[in-house]
Amino acid sequence: MGRRVHEVLADLRQVIKQLAPVSGDRLPPERELRGILGCSRETLRTCYATLENEGKIWRHVGQGTFRGRRPVHMPVRDTLLVEGATPPDLMYARIILEPQVAAEAAMKADASDIVHLRKKVAEGRAASDRAACELADDAFHRAIAETTRNPVLIGFLTYLSGTRRRVAWQRQWDRTYREIAADEFQTIHSDQHDLVVDAISAADTIAAASAMKEHLETIQAAMRKGRG
Missing domain, CATH: 1.20.120.530 (GntR ligand-binding domain-like)
Structure with missing residues (x-):
């Protein structure tokens, strides 16, 4: 049985503090994070969406996921x-x-x-x-x-x-x-x-x-x- 989203989210917050301690730091790849957290891709992406809405992370297609809010100079997809x-x-x-x-x-x-x-x-x-x-x-x-x-x-x-x-x-x-x-x-x-x-x-x-x-x-x- 898969882990519940709220459990994974709590652990992900701690992992981010440890592995991406400074705003702008890149998070590990999704596959690595799924292994650390013991969760599915869908659960991880649900957690990502929550953190992104909170301004805790931002994502750039092809470059990865980063800690903190999206820099104002970064382009946003149409x-x-x-x-x-x-x-x-x-x-x-x-x-x-x-x-x-x-x-x-x-x-x-x-x-x-x-x-x-x-x-x-x-x-x-x-x-x-x-x-x-x-x-x-x-x-x-x-x-x-x-x-x-x-x-x-x-x-x-x-x-x-x-x-x-x-x-x-x-x-x-x-x-x-x-x-x-x-x-x-x-x-x-x-x-x-x-x-x-x-x-x-x-x-x-x-x-x-x-x-x-x-x-x-x-x-x-x-x-x-x-x-x-």
Whole structure:
């Protein structure tokens, strides 16, 4: 029968004090630690997760596990950045960046792009529930990025949209959606989407950026209300 996690964790704390006494010291390899502690890989990694959350250790893929908190100059993998993002973090980033994406779309859009964007707005208006609304909204914003024909901007918007699938975002969005009637939500947001497309169709970069900023600030305000 394997050792219990809390027992292994207590022993691991002592092993770290002995074998990695100074912050920044590298811990022995996992295989060696499993032998010392008499535990499975799964148990050791569960203990690692606890210590990492406490700031007692940090890990760097390909280099090992170290005592102490992660140095501020060490890069963090993009997946961890997404996991660590809060809904306010996401909205702040979107308000900074997406208006410029809309302005770029206004410079690049052709007639077929405008038809495509109008179709995305219509899909948002026709969405039947919260999940459908969110999918349609995500598709609209990605379509604007695609209109720029810039793979970096497209990739970046796709990256941001990944955060919206996290539990923290969904929980906050559920609270926000309860504050706003479904028809009101669809009407306001779809009307604002239309204004963004109007500006893109007119090749008006300033109006496109302004319309997008106003739209995102409306979402931000609704989410703040939902937290209240």
